Each structure stands twice: as structure tokens, then as C-alpha cells.
Amino acid sequence: MSQFTDICRINVKGGDGGAGCMSFRREAYVPKGGPDGGDGGHGGNVIVKADAQLSSLIDYRFKHHFRAERGTHGQGSRKDGKNGSDLILKVPMGTVVREIDGETMEPAYEIADLTHDGESVVVAPGGTGGRGNPHFVTSTRRAPAFAEKGEPAIEHWIELEMKLMADAALVGMPSVGKSSLIARMSAARPKIADYPFTTLVPNLGVVRAGEYSYVVADVPGLIEGASEGRGLGHQFLRHIERTALILHVVDITGGFEGRDPLEDYRIINDELAAYAPELAVRPQIVIANKCDASGMTERVAELKRAALDDGHAFFAVSALTGAGLQTLMLACGEQVAELRRELAETSDAPELDEGKWERERQARDRRFRVVREDGVAWRVVGRGIERLVVQTDWENEEAVIYLQHRLGRIGVDDALVKAGCKPGDEVRIVGYAFDFEGAGDLDDDDYEDDVDYEDDVDYEALALDDEDTEE
Template identity: 45%
Template sequence: MTTFVDRVELHVAAGNGGHGCASVHREKFKPLGGPDGGNGGRGGDVVLVVDQDVTTLLDYHHSPHRKATNGKPGEGGNRSGKDGQDLVLPVPDGTVVLDGNGNVLADLVGEGTSFVAGQGGRGGLGNAALASARRKAPGFALLGEPGIARDVVLELKTVADVALVGYPSAGKSSLISVLSAAKPKIADYPFTTLVPNLGVVTAGTTVYTIADVPGLIPGASEGRGLGLEFLRHVERCSVLVHVLDTATLESDRDPVSDLDVIEAELRAYGGGLEDRPRVVVLNKIDVPDGRELAGMVRPDLEARGYRVFEVSAVAHEGLRELSFALAQIVAETRAARPVQESTRVVIRPQAVDDSGFTVTEEDGLFRVRGEKPERWVRQTDFNNDEAVGYLADRLNRLGVEDELRKAGAKAGDGVAIGADEDAVVFDWEPTMAAGAEMLGRRGEDHRFDAPRAAAQRRKDKQAAHDEADDEYQGFDPFA
């Protein structure tokens, strides 16, 4: 038997970007062919995609940790690393994605709707891509960025046009079984429905879906019974159908009080259900006492403004009228919905006075936050002096040095780039503004020093030989 799971916590980790390669092209008679290190590949994304064949989150309940593949590092010969493969995770229609604080990140409704839960890291640039007119032979490459890793909560909210709500054993499962082809479990004891059941109903030219939600009891919105776990499944419905038992054997219950209790629980839960159309179904009129009670309470319910239908799921009485009435309400609701527009891309240009980073002082420590400086730090190999100098020059061009001075930073003050958990902390020296002077001329690779020195020695040796030859030509042994 398939287990129904409609809420899971998923731990996703996108792939890391591959590191760039620092390489020098070498071949016979051409030892100094220039930098030819390729770029690293992009890390794979973790993507949630709606799949109509998936109806439960059971797979993620058993395997909550999912990771995409990493990008491959670049290689010499201008060979870029292979991109990591995206990890596509199918989810049911109506899945809501939330962060750890309960904020909605995405509402996935409709076949093929997708959301990138974790973005893969960028691949690092190789030294061939870093070469420029001023930096002809970089002796370093950029590191790949780590992929995004985070925890998300997936909640399934059933996508149905009509939701049947009511007490346990009110006859909801029997009703959905005769209105549609659904085959829910039916028995004469409470809570036979432990998961929402979906059925498809055809009434004339209108086709709609109907959901049987597990029975509600007083206190359901506070966690009593099964109601709290499944009340979310009525949030997307167009019509709420109160299924009231007119043949209950409990002396302290009657259809009107049952309706009042269920309405109180729906109001306590919230979910924007106040404006949904309501229909009341007085079920089990095949029982003599049930038909008599239905006739007694119907005027009171209609006086409250409800459309009331007397039906018997067992005897199939009153079902056609109910089915077409629901179809009419569903059709009117669909027609009133705004036309779905095609996806639009909203471009928000950066403000002219937005530097892209901030500098704040926190107990004597100056913290730099911003997308660019933090990304550059992640891509820097701090074991390579030239790479560190390149980072210093980039930060200087961005204006970080100037902002630190304006904030009151002095030589030797602590500076942190990034958040607390992964910040890079160093003692600030204003001379970092001239990183090239600190680390030597940028663009010169120590691997080129020996060949250049050897070439210079050959040139000096040839010049000395030519000078000696000139002196020999002017020498007269008989003088």
C-alpha cells in the first residue's frame, strides 16, 4: 500500500563550480606560447519540477538529502571543464516551497512549473581568460564557487475544484465514490479516510476535480484529530461542500451544530477560505429518520443563504442535481479568474548611487558585505600571492578601499568580507590599494623567468663572441 506524505523537509545542495586552470602553452621551438588554462565548469542546479504522475512526497521523506554534481576543473590547452548535471526533482502539482522560517519561496501549480531550489556555483576562470594587455601571463586562476546548500520545506496542497468537508463518517468517501471513479476506503467507523482522495467528475461539458478531505472534529485547527494535517488541502478549492450526516447515532449532534463546528474550525485555520462559495449536502436520506431530519433543518440552512441538496450516496438519490450544480459554480469561478498572462521578466536596474556593497563597523571590526566582493573572495586562491594581489586590485577598483577610509578604518584594523560563518578576516593595510607594487608587476609568471634569463645569456654570449671576432679580424700577426 502506498504511503501518502504531504510535508517533508528537504536538504538540497547544488554542485560546486570547477576550478579554473593556470597553464602555459609549451611546444617544441615555442616554449613561451602564452597562458592556455581553461575555465572550470558550472555546478549543477537542484530544480523542482511539477510532474502530474507524482502524487506524494514519499520519495523525499525516505531520502531527504539531494545533491547535484560538481563542475569539472579546467585543463591546459584551453579546455574548459564539463558543466555539472542539473538534478531535477519531480514534485506533485500544488507543492509549496518554504524556507526554514516558513516564508513561501515558490508555489508550484501546473505541469512543468519549476523552481531552482539550489543554484550551482560558477566555474572559475582559467588564466587564459584572465589575460589582458596589462596582464599577459597570469600565474593564477580563479576557484570555482560553491553551490548553494539549504534546507527547504515542501508542502503539498491538493489542487481540486471542490472540497468535501465534514465530520468523520459523514459519508464524504461514499459521496466521492459515486460522483467519480475514485475508490476510497469506506467503513462504518470514524477516520477511515487518512489521506485526501481525488476524483474527476464530468457534468455535461464541465470536468472538475473533487477532493475528499479527512474528517474534521472540534479542535482540528489546534491539532486535534487529523484535521490540522489536511486542512491545507482545501485552500486551493473553488467550492466548499459541507457534507452533513442526517442519520448520526450520536445524541449530542445534529446537522446544524455540525455545520457550525466545521465553519468555526475553518475560520480558526484561516487560509483565505472566507469568500469561497459554500454548498450544504444533507447525506443519508435513504434512512427514514435521516430524510425526516433533512426536511426539518433544510429551511433553517437555506435561511442562512446556503444552497442545500438532499442526497443519498447509497441509493444514488439527488446526485445528478448536485453534480450539475457544482459544475455550474466551478465554471463561474473559472470564468471570473483573471486571464493568465505569459511570463514576464521584470528588470530592476541598479540605482546610480548603489555601489553594490556596504561597509559597517561592528565592535572595532569593519565588515564588507556585497554580492561582488563576497563572490571574489570565494574565488580567490589565498595560497597564491598574485591571486591575492588581483583580488586587492579588484576591491580597490570597486571602491572598497575608499569606503573603508570614509568609515574611519586605519592601518592594522580588522576587516571582514562576508557573513560571520564564512567571512575572510584580515588586518587592513592601505597599501593594498597598490597591490601590484606589493607583489611585483602583475602579469609576470615566475615560470617565465628562467627561459628569459637563458635567452638573455645567449644574447650576451653572442654579442661577446661577435666583439671578439671583430678584434680578431683586425689583428696583424706580422706587425
């Protein structure tokens, strides 16, 4: 039997970009052949893609490192390098992808929430291939003797968290009969026994009742303090978040411990509200199970009054004999259908925006900020800016001059001045450092015809915090 895995962390790295080629055409009877270096190939991306056929993250339980293919280097005669192949990592629908902070190893921000079959997000972009020297020809620079290096891809950790995509979730204390109910209501066959925490993983079942068909999740039992992580709380409360309807199961007999059903009902509702306040107002049906036991009439009446006072529908059933189940299943189907209609009417968002997560990633890449470092230098932080720096051949003076002019064009010099950087101050970007010369004049004739600047890309300097610019 395959193991159920609903949260894991993996290390991902796109392929490195290939280097651009610095070459000149050398051919008999062709004087001044000009630059003809090819571009380096782009590295492959690591892509996380939702697949409706998967139900667990088991593929990432034991393997944690994933690498895409690198791009190859450019060659002379304008031969471009080959792009690296993408690496696609398939995950179940309902998987949330988060960036992990490299220092604290805690989730930093959400990258994507993949709720549609086929929805995908690039989690580790491949390095950009370096451009060959023909790209740097201008009216005054006819024979550029430099090319760009390939961009090394960034290696980092991400977290994958799967949240079940079900219409309704069976919740309640351990051993109240949730597994028996889902087995009666659907074709699901969970492990059933008369001891607490028999169910250690969520189970899904498709219920068909009359004209209705819907998916029910059997969530492992909760206990008091589950919202704070007691028992299996944090591991499985997440699976209730996406469900439209909560089926709150109460053992009317009190179980072997002789618990008070009314107190159980209150405890579970308090834990749901403590974990996520929106769960307190989520539509709920209260189910009194094991009503085939003798002498339960008064207890059933008390629980029914409490449920109706809270605005919840109430049903008394027996998972053992099947009494009351058909009525319950039909009522659940009707409420799920109504909730689906309400969602369809109130939602203005399209079904699937395939480019949404990629646009957000590119916007993050274009942002940069200036921070004070060690009280003696300034550091420019931002993936897009860092890409330009690592692709520069720092042994080539012409390439370095080109980079400085380019940084000025995209607003880095202005951001440094705004932060308080003065001429002569040290500026650091990735592993390189140089002295700031001030915001220069960008109308240098040597660059006016250069068409390779990314003028269509809007680099955004983030607002500078006062603490970042303190002397």
C-alpha cells in the same frame, strides 16, 4: 499500495565548480606563448520540477540527501572542464518549496510554488567554475600568474509541501459520508467504514455530469480545534486552500454520537475561517447527507435555512441510495465552470512564466548586507559576494589584490563605510578576515582594461538596520 506523503524535508547540494587552470603556452619556436589555462566546469544544479503524473511525495519519504554532479577542473591549452549534470527531482503539481533556516530548522521563506506541469526551480545551484588565467589579461597585466578556484556548492535543507490541485473539496466532520459521496460521484474507490477517521489520506476523483467535468478531493474529517492542529487538522486543511469550491457535507442524522447537524455546520465553518480567513468567503455548497433516514425532515429544513442565510446553496442527498446526487453533481459542475470563467477573466498573469523563480533566486544571490559581529568586526553576508571570495586563491597576492579591487567595483567598500566601518577595522567574509583599508580609488591603470568584471550584474546592498551597526 503506495503511501501518501504530502510534506517532507530534504537536504540538497549542487555540484562543486571545477577550478580554473593557471597555465602558459610552452611550445618550441613559440616565444612568449601567453596564458592558456582553461576554465573549470560548472557544477550541476539540483532542480525541483512539477510533474502532473505524480500524486505524492513518497519518493522523498525515505531518501533525504540529493547531490548533483561536480564540474571538472580546467587544463592547459585552453581546455575547459566539463560541466556537471543537473539532478532533477520530480514533485506533484501544487508543491510549495521553502528554504529551511539552518539554525532554527524552521521555514525561512518560500522559494517557489509549482502549479503548472513542467514548472521548475533551481533549489541548489551548482558552484561556478573558476576562470583560467587568460581571463585576467589586461594591457598592463600580460601574464597573470593566477586563476580562480572552483566555487563549492552550498548544502542546505528545503521543505516540500504538496497542496492538492482540485476544483472542489468535500469537507466535514468524521464519518459524515464524504468517502461514500466521492465513490458515488466518481471512479474513486476510497476506504469506507462506519468509524471515525476511516480516511487518513486525501482522495481525488474526476466527476463527469452532463457537459461538466471537474476534480473533487475527499479531505479527511475535521474536528473542533482542527485549525489549531487537533486531530488531523493541520495535515489536511492545506489541501482545501487551492480549491475553488467547498462542498460542506453534514450528517443530518448526527451520527452515532447524536451530534446536532446545525452545530457541526457552524464548527466546520469556524475552523475553516480560523485556519485561513479567505476560506470563510470561498464559494460553498452545503450538502445534507443521509437524508434517506426517517424523521429527518425538520433537521433538513433547519440546516437549509442556516445555509441559505449564509448565502450558500443547499442540497439534500443520500450517498447510500443516490437520491439527489445527479442534481448536486450538475450544480457543482455549473458553479466550477463559472468560477473558472471568472478566474480566466480577472487573471492578467500569463499561464506560465518559466523564468520567474530563477530570476527571483538570482536577485537573492546578488543581495548582500553588512552586519556588526562580536562588537569588534564587520561581516559581509551575501551569496554572490561569498562566491567571489571562495574562488580566490588567497596564497596568491596578485589574486587577492584583484579580489579587493573587484569588491570595490560592486559596492562592498561603500556599504562598509555607510555601515560605519573605519580603516583598520576587521572585515570578515565567509571564513576569511582582512583589515579594511577604506574605499579606494577604482581608476587604477592596472585594471582599466579588465573586461571580466560583472558590470552587467547589479549587486544590491540591503538597507542596514540600526541594531546591525551599533558599536
